[in-house]
Amino acid sequence: MYKRLVILTSIRVIITILWLMLRLNVLPLSADLLTTNRSSVFIGHHGQLALSSVFLDEYRDRLFLGGKDVLYSLMLGPISTEAKEIHWPPLPGNKEDCIQAGKEQTECANFVRLLQPYNRTHLLACGTGAFQPMCVFIYVGHRGEHVFTMNAGNVESGRGKVPHDPSLKFASTFSGGELYTGLTADFLGRDAVIFRSMSGRSTMRTETDQRTLHDPKFIAAHLIPDNNDRDDDKVYFFFTEKASEAGEREGAIHTRVGRVCANDVGGQRVLVNKWSTFIKVRLVCSVPGPHGIDTHFNQLEDVFLLRTKDERNPDIYAIFSTISNVFQGFAVCVYRMADIREAFNGPFAHKEGPEHQWRAYEGRVPYPRPGVCPSKITNQPGREFGSTKDFPDSVLQFARSHPLMWRSVQPAQRQPVLVKTNIPYKLKQIVVDRVEAEDGQYDVMFIGTGKCTSDCHFLFQLPTPITSMDISVKRQALYVGSPSGVAQVKLHCCETYGKACAECCLARDPYCAWDGSSCSRFVPSNKRRYRRQDVRHGNPVLQCVDQILSGEFSLDVTEDKVVYGTENNSTFLECVPRSPQATVTWLIQRDDHKEEVKLDERVMTTERGLLFHHLFKQDEGVYICRTREHGFTQILARFTLEVLQGDLVNDYRSWMPCSTYSRGGSASQIGQSRTWFKDIMQLIGPSNLPHVEEYCERMWCNDKLKRKHKGMLEKYRQAQESARKARSKSSGERNRTPRDLRGKEE
Ligand SMILES: *[C@@H]1O[C@H](CO)[C@@H](O)[C@H](O)[C@H]1NC(C)=O
Ligand SMILES: *[C@@H]1O[C@H](CO)[C@@H](O)[C@H](O)[C@H]1NC(C)=O
Ligand SMILES: *[C@@H]1O[C@H](CO)[C@@H](O)[C@H](O)[C@H]1NC(C)=O
Ligand SMILES: *[C@@H]1O[C@H](CO)[C@@H](O)[C@H](O)[C@H]1NC(C)=O
Numbered sequence: 001m002y003k004r005l006v007i008l009t010s011i012r013v014i015i016t017i018l019w020l021m022l023r024l025n026v027l028p029l030s031a032d033l034l035t036t037n038r039s040s041v042f043i044g045h046h047g048q049l050a051l052s053s054v055f056l057d058e059y060r061d062r063l064f065l066g067g068k069d070v071l072y073s074l075m076l077g078p079i080s081t082e083a084k085e086i087h088w089p090p091l092p093g094n095k096e097d098c099i100q101a102g103k104e105q106t107e108c109a110n111f112v113r114l115l116q117p118y119n120r121t122h123l124l125a126c127g128t129g130a131f132q133p134m135c136v137f138i139y140v141g142h143r144g145e146h147v148f149t150m151n152a153g154n155v156e157s158g159r160g161k162v163p164h165d166p167s168l169k170f171a172s173t174f175s176g177g178e179l180y181t182g183l184t185a186d187f188l189g190r191d192a193v194i195f196r197s198m199s200g201r202s203t204m205r206t207e208t209d210q211r212t213l214h215d216p217k218f219i220a221a222h223l224i225p226d227n228n229d230r231d232d233d234k235v236y237f238f239f240t241e242k243a244s245e246a247g248e249r250e251g252a253i254h255t256r257v258g259r260v261c262a263n264d265v266g267g268q269r270v271l272v273n274k275w276s277t278f279i280k281v282r283l284v285c286s287v288p289g290p291h292g293i294d295t296h297f298n299q300l301e302d303v304f305l306l307r308t309k310d311e312r313n314p315d316i317y318a319i320f321s322t323i324s325n326v327f328q329g330f331a332v333c334v335y336r337m338a339d340i341r342e343a344f345n346g347p348f349a350h351k352e353g354p355e356h357q358w359r360a361y362e363g364r365v366p367y368p369r370p371g372v373c374p375s376k377i378t379n380q381p382g383r384e385f386g387s388t389k390d391f392p393d394s395v396l397q398f399a400r401s402h403p404l405m406w407r408s409v410q411p412a413q414r415q416p417v418l419v420k421t422n423i424p425y426k427l428k429q430i431v432v433d434r435v436e437a438e439d440g441q442y443d444v445m446f447i448g449t450g451k452c453t454s455d456c457h458f459l460f461q462l463p464t465p466i467t468s469m470d471i472s473v474k475r476q477a478l479y480v481g482s483p484s485g486v487a488q489v490k491l492h493c494c495e496t497y498g499k500a501c502a503e504c505c506l507a508r509d510p511y512c513a514w515d516g517s518s519c520s521r522f523v524p525s526n527k528r529r530y531r532r533q534d535v536r537h538g539n540p541v542l543q544c545v546d547q548i549l550s551g552e553f554s555l556d557v558t559e560d561k562v563v564y565g566t567e568n569n570s571t572f573l574e575c576v577p578r579s580p581q582a583t584v585t586w587l588i589q590r591d592d593h594k595e596e597v598k599l600d601e602r603v604m605t606t607e608r609g610l611l612f613h614h615l616f617k618q619d620e621g622v623y624i625c626r627t628r629e630h631g632f633t634q635i636l637a638r639f640t641l642e643v644l645q646g647d648l649v650n651d652y653r654s655w656m657p658c659s660t661y662s663r664g665g666s667a668s669q670i671g672q673s674r675t676w677f678k679d680i681m682q683l684i685g686p687s688n689l690p691h692v693e694e695y696c697e698r699m700w701c702n703d704k705l706k707r708k709h710k711g712m713l714e715k716y717r718q719a720q721e722s723a724r725k726a727r728s729k730s731s732g733e734r735n736r737t738p739r740d741l742r743g744k745e746e
Contacts, residue, residue, distance in 0.1 A: 043485035055115035066112025070225030090130035133158030182218035230616035261373035285333035370399035426450035
């Protein structure tokens, strides 16, 4: 299995997702599912979804959403139907109580935080209920039906199932008719606890003891079986907490995985109705730093369980961040269950007393060893431990005082698979898809980011952070949630890699392959059809040799773009290579030869294009963005840069928009026309020229004025025309005319 390239894919995917979120805000969204070819977006019926939970039901082919005082059900099948809605506000009087208790009006609503499948016909839904958590069963019908109803009379307390405060993190999983939740279960958000509830059995909880849980933030919970004996099933909780073993260091936190046996019923005299099998280990995610000191990513952000055919051994993907004030970094580490089990089977961490150091416990560990479930192994003649109630007090005492294991869990390969530092956004969500490609198996990570905070490139200006991601392998789709809505995104989009074999190949997307005529979805099959894919090397010279020989191999399929800049101002020519490994060269067309653009502090290349900090008249010309990879070159973009000169700019300044004229001349005219001029110049950016025409048409609304301006426009147009003629004569390869600023009558 290969991981290196996966990183690239994930970066590309981040961009795709961000674009979508951008569109989510930009599109005039209707109240229902908006279907475009690549994605569809749902923002609720009232525009204020405040999405707070998502349950992707692959069995029923439905997507359930919980928001502020609302629940939705969407059908995912090919026949899309109307979304069904349930209005679910707090119980009468609770909102008022909440405000009285000093909470903000905005928090005093019912934020639906939990949606779990309960049985074949019902879902369990729990909401914050204006700081009075409540749960209800929702009737969703059988597979194929689209029903969605709730009996508001059957609302029960949701205490211990979701936190009171909608902003607090928690984690839960529903299994065997029981709900396991890690959360803070009180109004003040201080009682951190792992609960089990909802069965006929009595509710189980962790002890209130900082050794067990110390200010934890729960991220995920999953039941993972150990073997074929269901009595050995364990529920794993992923969380961060204050690290008491880190000594005096203030604010030190560690990421843990803690586990309990699903059949734990607590002790008989000690730990009554409290977990007797809870133990925890530290998950480490770090990179070697200078001077031999590792940089640790201690804060857990998200966890994804990549389930495989072997249900006992999923791969665990986790996003971490640093908690340092000076350095913001993110990393993705992958853990193997075998390594986690090994740490749980290793020595317990032990501290003799306050003056002593933490070390491995070397004394005798009582039997059954704490953390072991009562099962076939413990329940043998002579050693009958059929239930945790049969465990000797010594075992329970030891479990209570030694919840932490001595060894930590290192990631697979002992290093992160992805590290990102100094980025203006946070990595927040991860899902992973295991893809079969021609040359092996790839894990493709889809990573969702938080809101971009500063110094954002326009691509990354996210209106909202990504708060949930769910993957449907069946539908080959990703469901990306943000507070304002949820988007369905196709996992692959091979069409976007262009129309040539080499482009498809260079994309190195394990989802895509060249099928002889286009870049399309790669489906592994025994029938070896004409498929070209080389995810590992992405070498088009080998992959697309017949195309190259037959001469159809032309990738100079770019359009010419015209970019206007102002003398002494800055301008940007955008060109982003499709493959992250390509090297970009900028050329300028001089008479009939091309030469490399001379770079200095005035003219710089950036990751996304060529930046002129200070534009000279001499910079005018045709700029070519060329990429090279594996000896394969491609022209990605060709720009004609026009530099508007000082005197022409000043001429512009003397034009007045008609609104200024019609109001009668005044002293403020000059100021107004300057702002207007600035507006225009801002509009004239790469690709924005058509807007300028629209803008001008609106502005020069008066025929008389238009005639008056006509001379000016004509003068400008002629200047443009002669400049273009001069250039096309010299370059001889221009095929598009720049658009001119024209009045309506022309
Ligand atoms: C959507 O995709 C299909 C085939 O994939 C294509 O035929 C159709 O024209 C596309 N529709 C739009 C609006 O792009
Ligand atoms: C599912 O649970 C609900 C709520 O307890 C119950 O009313 C319903 O009968 C159950 N359905 C099935 C199929 O067991
Ligand atoms: C220079 O360009 C920036 C935007 O790129 C614009 O805001 C500014 O007004 C321009 N200045 C002049 C003198 O054109
Ligand atoms: C641009 O700057 C140069 C010197 O830096 C100056 O001579 C020229 O007048 C400026 N042009 C404009 C339009 O401001």
